[in-house]
């Protein structure tokens with residue numbers, strides 16, 4: 001599994017040669033100015049909710065890459081009016097089987113209006129399960145007891161969690177979220193992009209360390225290779 005960070009909550013995850021792109025918000029993000037959108041490719045684009053900082057580049061990238069867009073029904077309707085055809089509409093609680101992984105939509109406690117003010121449906125998180133490992137992409141969310149359902153019934157190797165506070169959970173609540181989902185390996189997102197969500201990155205990492213957990217904060221443009229084939233979430237239990 002290869003993970004590339006494109007800033008804010010936008011990640012590319014490559015599994016068995018197929019690439020999923022999450023929440024494309026690159027061209028308006030000054031911190032991601034070195035990312036060349038034209039070189040991006042994706043087989044699937046997953047959108048967690050309707051806010052602009054999660055789908056600003058969705059239309060352009062869906063057209064450029066011909067990726068299949070997975071999002072809620074309302075965002076699908078909205079994108080279809082912009083000429084995007086190749087989509088899978090889902091809603092919270094649903095699962096689809098793709099050729100290389102399963103995608104399950106899980107609850108997120110947030111809001112979800114579209115950039116033009118129209119109704120964006122419910123916000124979601126995603127659990128992606130594959131033979132190369134499984135992970136939880138939380139989207140924008142508060143800490144919520146719904147996360148316990150993930151921990152109780154699914155095995156998560158690592159999780160993308162928002163840590164910027166103000167609009168989503170902050171670091172302290174993300175630490176509790178780890179216990180709910182029973183996963184202690186976290187890649188942070190939704191921090192530093194705007195003044196309101198600037199964080200002390202070293203302090204955040206230390207808080208995770210002190211709790212026996214691991215927070216990875218990737219550089220924008222960086223790719224990490226993870227070999228999770230042999231790992232099980234239980235091995236990371238304290």
Ligand code: NI
Pocket residue numbers: 049051110111140167
């Ligand atoms: Ni949001």
Ligand code: MN
Pocket residue numbers: 051053054140167190
């Ligand atoms: Mn957001």
